[in-house]
Amino acid sequence: MTATDSAAAAALQQALAAENSAVYGYGVAGAHLTGARRAAAVRNWVGHQNARDALTAMLAARGAQPVAAAAVYELPFSVHSAAAAVALVTLLEDRLSAAYLGLVGLDDPALRAFGARAVRAAALRAATWRRGTLAFPGLDVPAPRAPGPASQGSGSPAPSGHAHGKPTPSHPG
Amino acid sequence: MARDATRRRVLTAAAAALPLIAAGCKGIAALGTPPKPAPDVTVATDAIAVETQLIARYGDVLAANPGLATALRPLLAQHHEHLARLHARLIVPVGGQPLPTPRATPRPTGQVPGTQAAALGYLRDAEDAASDALLTHLATAPPSLAQLLASISASEATHALILGTAARHS
Numbered sequence: 656m657t658a659t660d661s662a663a664a665a666a667l668q669q670a671l672a673a674e675n676s677a678v679y680g681y682g683v684a685g686a687h688l689t690g691a692r693r694a695a696a697v698r699n700w701v702g703h704q705n706a707r708d709a710l711t712a713m714l715a716a717r718g719a720q721p722v723a724a725a726a727v728y729e730l731p732f733s734v735h736s737a738a739a740a741v742a743l744v745t746l747l748e749d750r751l752s753a754a755y756l757g758l759v760g761l762d763d764p765a766l767r768a769f770g771a772r773a774v775r776a777a778a779l780r781a782a783t784w785r786r787g788t789l790a791f792p793g794l795d796v797p798a799p800r801a802p803g804p805a806s807q808g809s810g811s812p813a814p815s816g817h818a819h820g821k822p823t824p825s826h827p828g
Numbered sequence: 829m830a831r832d833a834t835r836r837r838v839l840t841a842a843a844a845a846l847p848l849i850a851a852g853c854k855g856i857a858a859l860g861t862p863p864k865p866a867p868d869v870t871v872a873t874d875a876i877a878v879e880t881q882l883i884a885r886y887g888d889v890l891a892a893n894p895g896l897a898t899a900l901r902p903l904l905a906q907h908h909e910h911l912a913r914l915h916a917r918l919i920v921p922v923g924g925q926p927l928p929t930p931r932a933t934p935r936p937t938g939q940v941p942g943t944q945a946a947a948l949g950y951l952r953d954a955e956d957a958a959s960d961a962l963l964t965h966l967a968t969a970p971p972s973l974a975q976l977l978a979s980i981s982a983s984e985a986t987h988a989l990i991l992g993t994a995a996r997h998s
Contacts, residue, residue, distance in 0.1 A: 752982065759978040764967035771963055771978040775985045782986035790906040791913070792986070794979040 659762055664719040666757040666766070667710055670773070673754035674707040675724035677747045683730065684740035692737070696744065699780055706773070732801035741784050742802045748781035752793035868973050871965040872917045875977060878958050879911045882984075885940075885954050889947045892940045896947065899994055903987050910980045917973060948995035952988045959984035 681700035688696050707724075714721040734743050755777060758770025778792035789795065886904045890897060941947050962981040966974055 752979075756975050756978060759966070759975045760971040762971075767966055767974060767978075768963075771966055771981065774978050775959070775982040778982035778986050779989055782989055786990075788903065788906060788983060788986040788990055790909040790983055791976075791979045792982040794975065 660717065663758075663761050663763060663766060664714060664717055666761055666770075667714050667717075668719070668722050669757050670751075670754045670770075671707060671710040671714065672722050673747075673751045674703050674710060675722070676728055677703040677744075677751060678707055678724070679728045680730070680743050680747045683734055684744045687734060687737050687740035689737070692741070695783070696740075699744070731799040736802075738802040742800070745781050745784040746799045748777045748784065749789075749792070749796045751777040752781065753796050756793035867968060868970050869918060871969045871973060871977070872914055874965065875962055875980070876911065876914050876918075878961050879907055879914060879980075882954055882958050883907050883911065885951060888940045889951055892942070893944055893947050896944060899948075900951075903990065906983060906987070910983065913976060914980075917976070945995045945998045948991050948998060952991035952995060955984045955988035955991060959988065 678700065681696055681703060685693055685696040685700060711721040730743065731746060732739060732742070734740055752774050755770045755773035758766045759774065761767060761770075774793050778789070781792065782788050789797070883904065886900060886907065890900060890904075939950070941950050959981045962977045962984065966977060969977060
């Protein structure tokens with residue numbers, strides 16, 4: 656395997672890992688959503704399963720062993736409400752943008768184009784959830800934060816990177 | 829025969845090197861016309877042209893529809909961020925040649941639709957076009973610039989989405 660091949664395989668693995676988390680996360684989030692938002696979550700959940708399968712096939716075609724999904728993922732914050740569910744799927748889409756942007760940094764023009772389409776698709780889903788836009792999807796990914804009581808998720812992203820509800824994993828033990 | 833060919837190659841190489849050595853003594857001016865801008869400079873300036881034109885269109889729409897200011901300001905602010913990040917990719921050498929000016933695109937005048945919904949639709953179409961235009965050089969740009977272009981292109985696509993939704997509700 657050449658250096659170019661292994662860089663491509665590594666970037667595809669990153670994208671696959673992000674899709675695996677998205678499939679898991681949408682499964683969790685969907686349970687807390689109703690109506691149109693639940694329908695959108697289900698649609699995206701299926702979409703992420705398809706993307707996961709496509710990436711798995713791309714890796715297999717390159718002779719690489721696709722990363723396996725974990726049985727359980729640690730969530731960045733607890734998800735017990737619709738607002739937290741929306742915050743979770745928004746975060747997952749932001750992270751997908753970042754993972755697919757890795758493919759755009761490769762030499763292969765076909766993988767670049769594939770990555771750029773996927774970044775755009777993830778950014779569009781994220782914008783639908785947050786009802787706002789980011790200046791640099793995938794490049795400047797906002798830190799995960801659980802929705803606070805006053806947080807509405809409207810308008811464009813508040814550049815409030817302050818310590819509010821920082822989603823660091825809970826203290827071990 | 830093979831030896832002849834090798835010798836000829838060595839001589840040719842030496843002859844080619846001579847002007848460079850001579851030029852080295854006379855300073856950079858002796859190298860003649862300045863080199864063409866590097867491909868990534870062209871890519872960045874083209875992207876700057878796309879952003880500049882979008883910002884101008886926002887200006888036109890806002891001049892005709894001041895009531896849209898609240899809705900458009902966050903999107904316009906992101907375009908200024910795009911422009912700043914693209915400008916940061918261009919390093920102007922001290923005393924160097926001026927950077928190539930963005931390719932002049934005819935500025936549409938008098939095209940801003942009158943109603944708010946139509947004006948939002950006009951900007952949505954401009955965002956969509958810009959999103960595609962930014963990917964023109966995706967295959968040839970250096971990796972990190974390609975990533976910046978893809979990110980900005982995705983941002984424009986989300987702007988188009990938000991503008992389209994706003995147009996339907998206005």
